[in-house]
Amino acid sequence: MDADSLQPSFAERPGRAFEVVLAWVDEQILSGDLAVGDQLPAERELARLLNVSRAAVREAVRTLQAQGVVRSSVGAGAAGGTTINALPSDALTRLLRLHVALANFPHEDVIEVRVALERLSVRLAAQNATPEQLDVSQKAIDVMADPDIEREAFNDADTAFHVALAAAAGNRLAMDTTAAIRESMRLPILDRFRHVHAWDDIVEDLRRGHEAIQAAVTRGDAEEAERLVETHIRSAWHALS
Amino acid sequence: MDADSLQPSFAERPGRAFEVVLAWVDEQILSGDLAVGDQLPAERELARLLNVSRAAVREAVRTLQAQGVVRSSVGAGAAGGTTINALPSDALTRLLRLHVALANFPHEDVIEVRVALERLSVRLAAQNATPEQLDVSQKAIDVMADPDIEREAFNDADTAFHVALAAAAGNRLAMDTTAAIRESMRLPILDRFRHVHAWDDIVEDLRRGHEAIQAAVTRGDAEEAERLVETHIRSAWHALS
DNA sequence: CGGTGTCAATGGTCTGACCACTTCTTCTTT
DNA sequence: AAAGAAGAAGTGGTCAGACCATTGACACCG
Structure with a gap:
């Protein structure tokens, strides 16, 4: 009282x-x-x-x-x-993944947000990335180049590639959200990887997409990198649907 | 026992x-x-x-x-x-808001992400918004039109306007993230509102920006709406810094 | 000087009670 | 017999007060 x-x-x-x-x-x-x-x-x-x-x-x-x-x-x-707590981005990732997994968000909605965030990430990466940061994403590309790679390992390297570019953006919030959303789609994408028929064709498209994005970012061509990453995400999802 | x-x-x-x-x-x-x-x-x-x-x-x-x-x-x-339960959303919004506040991201980083998300939101809103949804954002504009409005009330209505547009996008994830980021900046923006000198000029710019965005969304001009919202956010932040 | 034990403060847990609210049942009234 | 009113029962929400295990600080004794 x-x-x-x-x-x-x-x-x-x-x-x-x-x-x-x-x-x-x-x-x-x-x-x-x-x-x-x-x-x-x-x-x-x-x-x-x-x-x-x-x-x-x-x-x-x-x-x-x-x-x-x-x-x-x-x-x-x-x-x-x-x-x-320092609120390691894990909490964000966990919660986003949980929500997407429970089909709370239509995958198409997630794709839209992902495109918006990754366009931002690669634009900033093209402007700010250091050679060391680009090495990280290049390593993911190298892993995916293995012709005998398992689908799960490919998916992990694919995730790592996009997260590495987000990290190279030099914008922590952009990186966290981008990584969280790509991470939240890891399982749904893996599921589609496993059930898709034209695996060899698709994976070849993905490799070309990654290399083109990496090249655009490396030479600092922000606009082209933005365009490429949007096409890459949309066409990959379309091919898997 | x-x-x-x-x-x-x-x-x-x-x-x-x-x-x-x-x-x-x-x-x-x-x-x-x-x-x-x-x-x-x-x-x-x-x-x-x-x-x-x-x-x-x-x-x-x-x-x-x-x-x-x-x-x-x-x-x-x-x-x-x-x-x-099947679908919550409060948890995500709350966590994202706290995440932005706790991580103490540079405000410029938050602005970049906010621009990316709000461009997406207004584009989707221009394509999908119903008249009822546009009424909500219009009401926020009407509130801000009051020449004697307090700065805190103006800030609240400003937040409400951007959140309403995000809601009109018809993409729940985009709305949640957009709303969370705008709300995470509510206090920093309010703080600047209170210490700015040329308040009358700034608020008039903001009103014009809101009305232009609302008009573009209403007539379904997605590209113009995207352009306007980016300019609006960047110039407003610049004026307040 | 150095160990050692007491003590205080913390989160973790339990018990048992009461409240507000909602639904279902039962009894009364028309 | 039908309609309505009263109450019983069950739910989450909250509270007060107690005890426990763990931890760190500090005084005490060797």
Whole structure:
């Protein structure tokens, strides 16, 4: 009944109790008061601060944990407690993959977004890529050049190629989202790889596409790289459908 | 003590209690005993079945909810209870928003990705938007037309305009990512709104940009809409920097 | 000086209770 | 007999308070 003077807007808020906690954490993160590596208040303290039970706080923490936002460990001192996670892009990738796998998004929708992001990636890569970064994508091309390569290994190298180009873009957010979406389509694409008939023709098209993209990026031709990557993604998906 | 004869492998398992529940649900889903639309046992029953407390069951349910796997609603009968879910989206938006905020990406990087996604959104919107969807974005424009509008309200309506266009694209993934990125920049943009000097000039530019985009989308001119939205975003950010 | 044990703080768990809401059943009234 | 009202039962949502295991800091004793 008293206190609350520090956080009245949250303590008075209606709605589910654990959502009050989530909203509070969201606000703290978005406003910059909580950053990666920082510790959340202890569960008991947070419960008192927001006028909810500790059980409600714990349910919110579980939600944040499931999303990879925080990590909890027991014990006193700096090592214990709940801390904001570096949110390795794995969390994004995991969640995107889960959603796509559950057919929540039509594959065509995913393709559209993927085209938009990869066009951005290769454009930035053509402008910013270092020779070392281009070596990484070239290595993926070399792997795929093996005429006896298994379809799964080819798919992995294919994924690695696109992720490597995204990494070469020098834009971390573009890389993370591009990689997450390509990664989320790894299994659906592999499934099609396995059931397609004209495998030899398709894989040859893919190889040519990759090499053309790599060449355009290497010589810094952003526009051509954008055009090539869009054609590459769309025609590959069409051939597999 | 007793019982457990039905699920000994789970009831006897060590490790965190809520993970026992998660493992049980995983097993039921993977084995096909639980499918989309099915109901989980009631929390009290599940707690008794797995020999854990109801609080542990609830923490597991929160985890599943955060992952979008289940949906809960109160009440007796078929309408109440926790059911296996098909399609959530909040989880993705929330995670992406936090991801952008936490990773502390350079704002320029975020702008690049935002341009790529919003170009996609307005292109799809120009091709697919219904009059009802265009009404929503028009309403945001009307709100911003108020000459006495507060800067925060203007920013909210601005966000709403871009999100509405993304929604009109008819591509759920594009909408979620576009909305998440625009929302992740809500606070930084608001901060600039508050400290900018030539507010009147800037806001007039923004209004003209919105109206031009809305007009292009309405008449189905995808290419012009793409061009306009890119110019709009880049020039607005430049004016605020 | 160095080990050693106490102590405090943390997350993890449990119990048992109450609430708000929804549905189904049963009984009363027309 | 039909319609409606009252209540019983079951659901998730929340709370308070307790205990446990783990961890780190600090005072104490050798």
